[in-house]
Amino acid sequence: MIEPAIEVRDLGVRFRRNRRGRRSIKDLFAGARRRSRPDEFWALRDVSFTVQPGESIGVVGRNGQGKSTLLKLVAGVLLPDEGRVFLNGGVAPLIEITGGFVGDLSVRDNIRLMAGLHGMARSEVDRRFDGIVEFAELAGFVETPYKHLSSGMKVRLAFSVVAELEEPILLVDEVLAVGDKAFRDKCYRRIDDLLGNGRTLFFVSHNEKDLRRFCHRGLYLDDHKLAMDAPLEDVIKRYHADSGVATD
Template sequence: MEEPIIQARDLGICFAKGKQKKGRVKDLFVRRAANQKGVAAQDFWPLRHVNFDIFPGDAVGIIGRNGTGKSTLLRLITGVLIPDEGYVRREGRVAPLIALSAGFSGDLTGRENVNLVGALHGMTNKEIKAKYDEIVEFSELEDFMDTPLKHYSSGMKVRLGFGVITQLPHPILLVDEALAVGDAAFKRKCQAVIAGLLKEGRTLVFVSHSEGDLKKYCKRGIFLDAGTLVTDGTVEEALDSYKTAEKRDADARAERKQREAAAKAAAEQAAAPALVPGAVEAAT
């Protein structure tokens, strides 16, 4: 039986409200200090009790509303975040199309940043040299490779980052809304590159709000809601679950507004001055 390339078991991670997840040791001290002061812990679990297996060559769309743990899940897979419960394991290295300018230094040139980021992701000097021309051609930054990155626009940084990451030979590709940036021509180039990587048999975990992109790249979908895995099936099934949850919440909001409006009207009526019998006749 084929072994999963990514496996999650009872996976969960906890954040303190209003604080970023800095690190396990520091977090322990923060919580301990809060408890000593009698401050009630305000923990938030963006993900909890999550279980799934992803197999080599799978293309899986992670679907859910904002704040439901999609990007957090990708960061757990990469190892950037450490779970508080359970575990996530992966076999093989990750090419992360998440923060495309991560690892870049503003004081270094584009050329130097290609070497830096490539090395950070495990590429040898020989591999970087062999791929350098392709990276530059893709990013269309031939005239700026000897310019310090601090003079690049955000779009130029994204182009360079995408060019480097997609040259990594790693078997797992994580994409977090990377196709939502850039102009139409750049998006088409990104789409062509990802399609090519999938044909090579790479494993894709794809976070997107675009139903079209999800259906284009993914056969399987995982729908997350309120930090839990609700649906793990075809991408169409996961999208249907998402739409059902959206409708349910919209109906609940409409019902709540109706109740609030009725309560306000009742309160205003109760606060209105009562008419004294005969007062109108006396006034006339």
């Protein structure tokens, strides 16, 4: 029996409306099932599903229903208050894509830093370095401090580093909505190549064209819960119906 690439069981996470940050250290030690405070709300609750290796899943829902939060829980960026996330392999996260880079370091040093933080060995970084720079179209900026790059350059660099990771699970959150068309097209082709090599895709987007390009199955989040898990077209139709959007 093949183990799922991603298994989510009874997942729940809550946030505070009136305090910066989700939970304090004291809260963490108090236990996940303590009584909720009046200023807290559940961003997600009772969410369960599995993703098989090689599947491409699109996550659909209105703003504020927990799509990006779910992706961060799967990535391990956030800790759940309830339930568990099980991963069969590492993740390549294309979420908050330019986070973690250091402004005063050069492009060269940032590539080594970010690739190393994602677990890539120094020898592997050196082997892939030229390819990362070429894909990012930054050959003339290798020694330039990161803070002096344009926003488009920063996005290209971040995508190029993460796309070189050989982790089996690819997490994507709206990253394809930024950058110029030529680079987006190059990103599409790169993702196609990764999926063709058997990667698993967990994709959050409002762009239905992108969802249809990459995904066959959809998860619909509504009222901070998993409202539907079905073929993508059925999920999009349900989302449109709930949103009052006319469809052909």
